Amino acid sequence: MIEIVTAGESHGKMLVGIISNVPAGLTVDGEFINSELKRRMLGLGRSARMQIEDDCAEIVAGVRAHKSTGSPIALLIKNNDYQSWQNTIGADATGTDRKLTAVRPGHADLSGAVKYRFSDARNVAERASARNTAMLVALGAIAKQYLAELGITVASHTVAIGIVKAKACTDYTDVNTRADADKVRCLDAAASEKMVGEIRIAALSGDTLGGASEIVVKGVKSGVGSYTALNKRLDGIIMSAVGSVPSVKAVEIGDGIDGASLYGSAVHDEIYLSNSGKAERRTNRAGGIEGGMSNGQDIIIRAYFKPIPTLKNGLNTVDISTHKQAKAASERADVCAVPAGGVVCEAAVALALASALSDMLGGDTVEEVKRRYEQKESAV
Numbered sequence: 001m002i003e004i005v006t007a008g009e010s011h012g013k014m015l016v017g018i019i020s021n022v023p024a025g026l027t028v029d030g031e032f033i034n035s036e037l038k039r040r041m042l043g044l045g046r047s048a049r050m051q052i053e054d055d056c057a058e059i060v061a062g063v064r065a066h067k068s069t070g071s072p073i074a075l076l077i078k079n080n081d082y083q084s085w086q087n088t089i090g091a092d093a094t095g096t097d098r099k100l101t102a103v104r105p106g107h108a109d110l111s112g113a114v115k116y117r118f119s120d121a122r123n124v125a126e127r128a129s130a131r132n133t134a135m136l137v138a139l140g141a142i143a144k145q146y147l148a149e150l151g152i153t154v155a156s157h158t159v160a161i162g163i164v165k166a167k168a169c170t171d172y173t174d175v176n177t178r179a180d181a182d183k184v185r186c187l188d189a190a191a192s193e194k195m196v197g198e199i200r201i202a203a204l205s206g207d208t209l210g211g212a213s214e215i216v217v218k219g220v221k222s223g224v225g226s227y228t229a230l231n232k233r234l235d236g237i238i239m240s241a242v243g244s245v246p247s248v249k250a251v252e253i254g255d256g257i258d259g260a261s262l263y264g265s266a267v268h269d270e271i272y273l274s275n276s277g278k279a280e281r282r283t284n285r286a287g288g289i290e291g292g293m294s295n296g297q298d299i300i301i302r303a304y305f306k307p308i309p310t311l312k313n314g315l316n317t318v319d320i321s322t323h324k325q326a327k328a329a330s331e332r333a334d335v336c337a338v339p340a341g342g343v344v345c346e347a348a349v350a351l352a353l354a355s356a357l358s359d360m361l362g363g364d365t366v367e368e369v370k371r372r373y374e375q376k377e378s379a380v
């Protein structure tokens with residue numbers, strides 16, 4: 001089963017990632033990985049950190065002459081900002097500056113400091129930082145290359161920022177090309193303009209904004225995941241992966257939220273006999289997953305992000321060194337990370353799906369994986 005592990009601090013020397021159980025013979029395109037990393041850095045509302053970094057992954061193991069060898073693939077992404085943190089972060093650091101004791105509500109600071117018994121939440125903030133999502137995107141790019149061999153694509157677009165909602169998407173072609181051309185990765189031009197306005201207002205008032213992204217997976221055959229065991233249910237696997245992305249507080253599959261307040265007759269996708277005699281659905285309110293399995297339709301996921309918890313005007317908190325009431329620490333942070341969050345969720349979904357597929361198909365080589373997938377029926 002395809003699995004990942006990552007390490008790295010926001011201002012440490014580098015981010016490290018390993019993806020294991022990738023079959024041999026997969027073309028691993030370093031340029032594609034880097035283009036995915038660039039997509040994560042874009043979008044109005046990102047912090048000044050994005051001007052410091054030039055995210056680029058170095059492939060240091062598991063790939064030879066652009067092909068996976070079947071061994072674990074290891075990646076490195078350098079943190080340029082380490083230059084300014086050398087004496088604070090790292091194994092040989094001696095600096096005790098940059099303490100973080102006025103813990104930020106909504107961030108990992110307080111619970112992390114209590115859990116690991118730190119008197120300074122810097123260790124927590126460094127690892128909990130969404131900086132680590134750069135490595136998630138790089139590893140996700142390898143998962144996307146595995147999925148591409150099976151004809152599967154993963155894309156995303158912004159559907160809400162603050163109170164501004166995009167109109168429902170009816171055209172799921174070339175989603176990433178169209179979304180990436182927009183400042184906030186929104187496919188609805190009128191909504192995009194309003195979203196830009198909302199981000200500017202939040203920036204001026206030292207505040208932050210959340211929102212939602214829709215992730216669209218095309219080309220998945222029927223029958224990935226299984227109803228036979230809780231941990232094989234594809235909706236659960238995807239929700240867990242997306243829900244683990246920093247800032248995500250809710251995950252929806254298809255029309256899950258609206259459907260909860262409707263009659264069943266208005267929710268479930270009726271099944272018809274097609275002209276070719278196959279059973280098919282004309283609607284996709286289930287978002288491509290029924291009974292914990294893909295049903296052959298597009299898989300539609302929505303990730304809901306909370307506003308970034310680092311605020312210019314810190315919220316009320318307690319300073320864990322003085323045990324006095326304080327204003328939360330303010331650090332450089334994004335005003336709105338929703339456009340980037342969509343790209344990160346694509347990676348999380350690609351990895352979850354690649355993992356579920358590799359669990360189902362096994363296979364030592366890409367050719368073997370492809371042959372096994374081709375044998376799967378997509379409809380009856």
Ligand code: EPS
Nearest residue numbers: 047049128129130131308310332333334
């Ligand atoms: C991020 C890097 C971080 C933050 C952001 C995401 O860099 P720095 O802390 O140096 O500004 O900009 O992370 C957060 C907002 C957060 O709360 O963790 C990145 O590379 O995506």
